Amino acid sequence: MLVLTWFHPFMDPRGAQSLLRHLLDLDEEDLGRSRNGVRASAAMARDPRPLRERARLGRRSLEYMRGLTPVPPVSPGTGLTTPGRARFWQGSFAKRDSSRADERRTRDICWRLALVGNAMSRLWEKRGLPDVPYLVPVSVDLRPKGDTGAAIGNRLAFHFARFKPSEADDVPALTKSLRAQMTEALRAGEVDANAVAMEFLRYRPLWMMPRSLPGGPGGGTFSFNCADIRDFPLGAVFGRRVLNAYHAPAILPQPGIGVFFNRYARRDNLVISWVEGAVSEDEVASVADVVVEGMGWTAAP
Numbered sequence: 001m002l003v004l005t006w007f008h009p010f011m012d013p014r015g016a017q018s019l020l021r022h023l024l025d026l027d028e029e030d031l032g033r034s035r036n037g038v039r040a041s042a043a044m045a046r047d048p049r050p051l052r053e054r055a056r057l058g059r060r061s062l063e064y065m066r067g068l069t070p071v072p073p074v075s076p077g078t079g080l081t082t083p084g085r086a087r088f089w090q091g092s093f094a095k096r097d098s099s100r101a102d103e104r105r106t107r108d109i110c111w112r113l114a115l116v117g118n119a120m121s122r123l124w125e126k127r128g129l130p131d132v133p134y135l136v137p138v139s140v141d142l143r144p145k146g147d148t149g150a151a152i153g154n155r156l157a158f159h160f161a162r163f164k165p166s167e168a169d170d171v172p173a174l175t176k177s178l179r180a181q182m183t184e185a186l187r188a189g190e191v192d193a194n195a196v197a198m199e200f201l202r203y204r205p206l207w208m209m210p211r212s213l214p215g216g217p218g219g220g221t222f223s224f225n226c227a228d229i230r231d232f233p234l235g236a237v238f239g240r241r242v243l244n245a246y247h248a249p250a251i252l253p254q255p256g257i258g259v260f261f262n263r264y265a266r267r268d269n270l271v272i273s274w275v276e277g278a279v280s281e282d283e284v285a286s287v288a289d290v291v292v293e294g295m296g297w298t299a300a301p
Contacts, residue, residue, distance in 0.1 A: 002237060009154035009198045013229045013247060014141060019151035020234065027238055044153030047199065054196050061197035064190055068160055073135040073223045076123065077256025077278040084276025086250045089284050093268045093297035105175075106295055109228050110182065113138060113161060114174040116226045116259045119290035121165035123283055129165075134223035136161045138182065140191050148233075157195035159185045171294065225251060225258030225273075232264045246271055253278060259291060267300050 006016045022042060047054060077083070095103065105111055117134060124131075137158045143149040159182050167174055185191055232245040247262045248271045256278025260271045270291060272284050 008156075009202055011152060012139075012154050012156040014143065014149055014155060015151045015153065017233065018148045020237070021148060022151055024234070024237065041150050042152055044150040044155065047196070049196075054199070057193040057196040058200045061190070061193035064193065065160065068162065069133065069135050071132045073221070074124075074129050074132055075221070075223050075255035075257075075278075076127070076283075077252075077254040077275060080253050080256065080275070080278050082277065083253035083256075087274050087276060087281075087284075088248055089272040089274075089281075089288060090246060090248070091270050091288065091292070092244060092300040093270065093292065093295070094266065094300045095268065096296045096298055108175065108179075109138065110178040111171070111175045112228055112261060112295075113178055113226050114168065114171045115291055115294040116224070116287075117163060117165070117168040117174065118171050118294070119259075119287040120224055120257075121168040122290065123279075123287065124165045126283075131164050131166050133162045133164050136224060136226055137222055139227050140182075140186075142195060154195075154198050157191045157198065159191055159194075221252065222255045224255045225249070226260070227258075228261035230263060232262055244269065249273055251275055257284070257287075259287065268295070268297060 004016050004020060006012075006019075011019070019042075095106075113136065117136075120134070138161050139156045140159055142155045142157055149155050161178055161181060163174060163178065167177070227247070227249075229247045232247075234242055234245070236242060242264070244267060245262070245264045246269050247260050249258060249260060251258045251273040253275050257272070257274045260273070262269050262271075270288065272288060274284055
């Protein structure tokens with residue numbers, strides 16, 4: 001098994017995939033099988049905008065984040081003082097027979113986020129948590145379509161989705177609302193401002209970062225995490241055939257749970273990360289059941 005880890009924003013998930021591709025290119029050259037002798041840059045180019053302009057955008061993003069949640073977000077990890085170890089649930093699935101339109105719909109990150117929100121709303125109801133808006137960071141890949149990009153550096157920005165647990169019952173309607181919300185954030189330049197702000201984070205100690213989060217240093221961060229890094233592009237690694245590949249981030253005690261999607265070949269992978277004490281195994285299984293049923297999946301052979 002090959003495990004690749006990274007620290008954000010030094011590297012993002014697509015950058016980690018690019019790093020692996022760099023290593024494979026070097027391995028091919030060592031074996032005399034270099035494809036074309038051309039290798040992409042290992043590190044991304046510096047932002048050409050002046051420091052004053054980037055600082056203005058960074059401050060704008062910070063103000064935007066602090067104004068996102070008049071009511072502090074609630075998560076399964078809220079109030080957890082003695083978190084346990086990080087845990088992971090993983091499953092691989094195949095799509096049941098469906099139309100192309102249905103395939104496009106269920107691959108949309110807004111659909112998947114709405115579906116995960118629906119699963120979380122059931123957990124909220126079971127726990128008796130208040131109906132205050134979820135706050136969920138949604139990653140936006142800044143690379144041009146089809147470009148793997150540099151390995152070192154951050155090419156992700158974040159849009160912060162907000163919706164109430166009570167709004168998650170109607171998944172198609174919520175999907176439409178989330179799509180409009182993301183489009184508006186892109187048009188307003190909030191995603192670009194966030195990308196600039198992410199670059200400034202690397203100059204700050206880790207303990208200072210919570211000051212920049214919506215809940216502040218003493219509050220919750222996000223309600224839960226949800227991401228999809230799409231297709232994993234490799235067929236072989238160092239002469240070995242790849243059977244599957246997963247994206248499995250560790251989750252902080254707050255929010256305490258995250259649901260992550262990726263695909264390898266014809267397999268759809270689902271990974272749920274959680275922290276003991278924030279969520280139980282039975283609750284994780286319930287979230288997985290809702291997501292799998294909503295995606296129209298069946299267990300992969």
